[in-house]
Amino acid sequence: MSRCLAERSIDHVLLERGEVAHSWRTERWDSLRLLTPNWQSRLPGFSYDGDDPDGYRSLPEVVDFIAGYAKAISAPVRTHTTVTSVRDADAGYLVRTNRGDWRCRTVVLASGACNIARVPSLAARLPASVASLTAQSYRNPAQIAEGGVLIVGASSSGTQIANELQRSRRAVTLSVGEHIRAPRVYRGRDLEWWMDAAGVLDERYDQVDDITRARRVPSLQLAGTPDRSTLDLNVLTDAGVRLVGRLAGVTEDGKAQFAGSLRNMCAMSDLKMRRLLDLIDEWARANGLDHAVEPPDRLPPTRVEEAPPLGMDLVKSGIKTVIWATGYRPDYSWLELPVLDRKGYVTHDGGIVCSPGVYLMGMQFLRRRKSALIDGAGDDARELSAHLAAYLDNAAPRLSA
Amino acid sequence: MADSSSTVDNGVHVQALLDARDALTKAPQAAQFKWRAACEWKNGTHSHSTVESFYGLGEEQHRKTTFKFDADHPEVFASADKGATPVEFVLVGLASCLTAGIAAVAQNRNIQLKSVTATIEGDMDLAGILGIDSEVRNGFNGITVKYKIDADAKQEDIEALVAQSQKRSAVYDIVTNPTNVTVQVN
Numbered sequence: 001m002s003r004c005l006a007e008r009s010i011d012h013v014l015l016e017r018g019e020v021a022h023s024w025r026t027e028r029w030d031s032l033r034l035l036t037p038n039w040q041s042r043l044p045g046f047s048y049d050g051d052d053p054d055g056y057r058s059l060p061e062v063v064d065f066i067a068g069y070a071k072a073i074s075a076p077v078r079t080h081t082t083v084t085s086v087r088d089a090d091a092g093y094l095v096r097t098n099r100g101d102w103r104c105r106t107v108v109l110a111s112g113a114c115n116i117a118r119v120p121s122l123a124a125r126l127p128a129s130v131a132s133l134t135a136q137s138y139r140n141p142a143q144i145a146e147g148g149v150l151i152v153g154a155s156s157s158g159t160q161i162a163n164e165l166q167r168s169r170r171a172v173t174l175s176v177g178e179h180i181r182a183p184r185v186y187r188g189r190d191l192e193w194w195m196d197a198a199g200v201l202d203e204r205y206d207q208v209d210d211i212t213r214a215r216r217v218p219s220l221q222l223a224g225t226p227d228r229s230t231l232d233l234n235v236l237t238d239a240g241v242r243l244v245g246r247l248a249g250v251t252e253d254g255k256a257q258f259a260g261s262l263r264n265m266c267a268m269s270d271l272k273m274r275r276l277l278d279l280i281d282e283w284a285r286a287n288g289l290d291h292a293v294e295p296p297d298r299l300p301p302t303r304v305e306e307a308p309p310l311g312m313d314l315v316k317s318g319i320k321t322v323i324w325a326t327g328y329r330p331d332y333s334w335l336e337l338p339v340l341d342r343k344g345y346v347t348h349d350g351g352i353v354c355s356p357g358v359y360l361m362g363m364q365f366l367r368r369r370k371s372a373l374i375d376g377a378g379d380d381a382r383e384l385s386a387h388l389a390a391y392l393d394n395a396a397p398r399l400s401a
Numbered sequence: 402m403a404d405s406s407s408t409v410d411n412g413v414h415v416q417a418l419l420d421a422r423d424a425l426t427k428a429p430q431a432a433q434f435k436w437r438a439a440c441e442w443k444n445g446t447h448s449h450s451t452v453e454s455f456y457g458l459g460e461e462q463h464r465k466t467t468f469k470f471d472a473d474h475p476e477v478f479a480s481a482d483k484g485a486t487p488v489e490f491v492l493v494g495l496a497s498c499l500t501a502g503i504a505a506v507a508q509n510r511n512i513q514l515k516s517v518t519a520t521i522e523g524d525m526d527l528a529g530i531l532g533i534d535s536e537v538r539n540g541f542n543g544i545t546v547k548y549k550i551d552a553d554a555k556q557e558d559i560e561a562l563v564a565q566s567q568k569r570s571a572v573y574d575i576v577t578n579p580t581n582v583t584v585q586v587n
Contacts, residue, residue: 245577248577249578257579259577260577264567264573267560275561342429
């Protein structure tokens with residue numbers, strides 16, 4: 001956005017509570033790699049020029065990439081500047097920070113979708129002897145006591161942490177709710193390559209049937225594995241992870257209760273994966289790629305044991321740690337504008353917030369399916385900066401009158 | 402798909418359901434429902450239940466008909482067999498909820514159903530309810546539902562209907578997840 005505003009000679013400043021790429025520096029586990037391949041992080045006027053386009057950036061590489069972009073575009077970043085409030089002020093907004101106040105005519109909310117790890121209320125009922133972490137506070141296996149670990153959530157974060165801990169000789173139980181399975185590489189190409197090429201990622205928010213639902217869809221169960229291998233529930237089962245249903249309750253005496261819906265959760269995920277791959281096959285055929293890439297194949301169905309356990313006495317089963325990989329939510333505790341819906345999310349139309357001159361970025365399916373990816377920021381910023389510029393142009397005569 | 406939308410008719414008023422979803426999103430209080438049944442003991446294991454009123458859309462709702470259900474146990478339990486056993490009512494609830502869901506989802510996805518039949522079976526070890534073995538639970542050890550569906554759709558789309566129906570089914574949720582139950586006397 002800063003780059004697009006600079007191109008339009010719109011004076012602006014970026015307020016950053018820490019260093020550039022703060023959340024990547026401080027809120028991710030050590031082994032995490034970006035879920036999208038190197039070539040895919042295309043920012044306005046900046047893209048990957050290394051010799052491993054199909055690789056996945058390590059955490060330090062992501063930080064370097066984002067910090068490098070800030071430097072390359074001379075982004076006017078004020079670091080260590082924490083916004084404490086944003087409120088209406090005469091013909092614009094008053095932004096208070098720990099380093100003084102700003103008055104501005106427009107505000108872009110780019111504080112992210114993943115500020116606070118979502119933890120269900122039943123976490124409060126865990127026995128006192130069981131440590132409780134989130135995907136946000138987890139760093140590496142050294143942090144985790146020897147013994148059993150219950151990981152709640154089987155999307156991208158949960159499956160990766162489960163894999164790492166099981167391979168570090170903890171006995172991992174993975175509680176599986178809704179998730180979307182996806183092969184890392186399909187017909188010889190990265191799944192992201194297919195979704196990009198076939199236009200899936202460019203699908204617009206005003207073209208889908210039900211945008212509310214599309215914005216709620218869990219992220220793909222992908223991992224940035226150095227060997228480009230797929231990490232799915234079958235791989236985890238082979239590694240020794242025990243799959244159980246969605247965590248439905250914890251009783252007074254410390255017994256975890258799991259839903260009996262595991263089979264359907266896996267069946268739905270397999271169906272969704274096949275539907276996506278069918279779409280890709282169709283696109284490949286229509287675009288004459290059938291002979292240029294490997295033939296279609298399908299991963300075998302997710303294996304679910306005959307009668308998955310419905311309950312588990314956490315202490316007696318040796319569970320020492322529970323890790324919540326149950327998603328994130330944004331933190332708008334500083335946003336004093338009447339723009340939040342009853343669930344605490346900003347009400348917006350493709351990133352244009354109902355308070356004039358306020359814009360939102362980086363949220364799931366903001367304007368396109370790729371909006372929450374690094375690769376999605378450019379198109380959204382180009383369009384939103386155009387809207388912002390027009391807003392300033394229209395507002396200007398009124399303001400000076 | 403769009404062309405066939407006018408001809409697909411599973412007897413489900415999808416538009417009314419979608420409108421209701423919109424209305425209840427805007428007025429979450431109206432979405433708070435209370436479902437009820439009344440039950441009276443007759444004799445032995447025979448009881449008689451009725452279903453008539455419920456609460457929803459912000460007010461008491463009454464039906465034109467009072468539905469009546471007799472529950473009992475079969476003769477092998479030395480009972481009079483005047484109705485289905487309560488656990489069979491649970492199977493009926495689950496099967497009919499999933500089946501209604503299949504019809505609604507099919508309508509919404511423009512899939513014409515020709516026939517939908519299901520058989521449902523619950524496995525139970527009586528050592529639980531008879532108090533023979535405290536390790537054995539009273540309820541079902543597992544439930545299996547088998548659908549036969551004839552529809553104008555690919556096998557995969559039919560499987561997706563059945564999966565989505567489970568995802569949105571109240572009774573499936575009730576059966577697969579724990580629920581707090583409070584029983585009061587007088």
